[in-house]
Amino acid sequence: DAGITQSPRHKVTETGTPVTLRCHQTENHRYMYWYRQDPGHGLRLIHYSYGVKDTDKGEVSDGYSVSRSKTEDFLLTLESATSSQTSVYFCAISEGLAVWEQFFGPGTRLTVL
Amino acid sequence: QKEVEQDPGPLSVPEGAIVSLNCTYSNSAFQYFMWYRQYSRKGPELLMYTYSSGNKEDGRFTAQVDKSSKYISLFIRDSQPSDSATYLCAMSAESDNDMRFGAGTRLTVKP
Numbered sequence: 001d002a003g004i005t006q007s008p009r010h011k012v013t014e015t016g017t018p019v020t021l022r023c024h025q026t027e028n029h030r031y032m033y034w035y036r037q038d039p040g041h042g043l044r045l046i047h048y049s050y051g052v053k054d055t056d057k058g059e060v061s062d063g064y065s066v067s068r069s070k071t072e073d074f075l076l077t078l079e080s081a082t083s084s085q086t087s088v089y090f091c092a093i094s095e096g097l098a099v100w101e102q103f104f105g106p107g108t109r110l111t112v113l
Numbered sequence: 114q115k116e117v118e119q120d121p122g123p124l125s126v127p128e129g130a131i132v133s134l135n136c137t138y139s140n141s142a143f144q145y146f147m148w149y150r151q152y153s154r155k156g157p158e159l160l161m162y163t164y165s166s167g168n169k170e171d172g173r174f175t176a177q178v179d180k181s182s183k184y185i186s187l188f189i190r191d192s193q194p195s196d197s198a199t200y201l202c203a204m205s206a207e208s209d210n211d212m213r214f215g216a217g218t219r220l221t222v223k224p
Contacts, residue, residue: 004156031210040121042201042214043157050210058211090156099210100145100203104156 003027004105006091012111019078021108023091025071031094032074033058033102034066036087043090049074081112116140119202119215128224132189136202136215139183143204143213146178148187151199151217160200161187192222 003026013019023032033048035058045058047066055066063085065077078085088109092102119136126132134148144165149157161176163169163185169176175188185204189196202215 040216042117042119042216043203043212044214045211048210056210059213092156099205099212100147100162101159102212104158106156107154 004091004093004103006089006105006108008108009106010109012113013081014113015082016080019081019110019112021076021089021091021110023074023076023105025074025091025093027093027095027103028071029093029095029103030071031099032068033092033094034064034074034076035090035092036060036085037090037107038087046076046089081110083112086110086112114139116213117202117204117215120218121216123219123221125221125223126192128192128194128222130192130222132187132192132196132220132222134187134189134200134202134218134220136185136204137183138185138204138213140204140206140213141180141183142206144207145205145212146176146185147203147205147212148174148176149201149203149214151201153198157201194222194224197221 034046035043049055049068091105094102147162148160151157166180173190177186199217201217203212205212
């Protein structure tokens with residue numbers, strides 16, 4: 001998986017609790033992305049980062065925040081998890097402006113009860 | 114209406130068959146067209162990408178883009194059981210950092 005790890009790989013949590021997912025890369029790529037994957041919807045972009053402390057919103061950013069304090073780490077936080085945020089979350093990286101050539105991590109399966 | 118439509122299948126074919134996977138889209142600004150392959154419980158991996166219209170071939174795989182019809186296709190020749198996966202089409206505009214994905218088509222190739 002192109003030097004990308006995600007942690008945790010599985011998590012079960014309760015509605016209203018905060019959750020942080022971590023993406024770590026060893027490729028020194030500038031761009032990092034967080035997606036969610038749901039049946040019938042494919043992958044949808046939540047947030048992305050184009051450098052340390054530089055982030056922007058994607059298609060489905062409501063209820064999520066991100067932070068990138070180091071090139072290699074990109075954190076996704078659900079401030080107060082809801083059942084609608086039950087999903088599989090993927091981190092991806094890309095180099096330069098080749099947004100189409102993204103390398104994906106193994107995913108985190110999150111269940112919010 | 115979704116920007117990118119893809120038949121979720123599932124699609125089941127015998128080994129050696131030619132497979133045709135398709136997506137339609139509504140945003141005429143899309144210029145980059147990608148196909149990703151995703152094995153079960155894994156992240157997607159880029160299979161092929163095409164810029165603007167035309168065909169692109171890579172081994173047993175051929176990608177076609179018809180911008181006039183807003184229609185893209187992926188053909189797999191001599192399909193193998195190892196091709197069994199979900200295939201996702203994806204598209205982006207020239208100035209975008211946001212790829213739009215289809216829902217994915219699950220393909221099974223039976224020995």
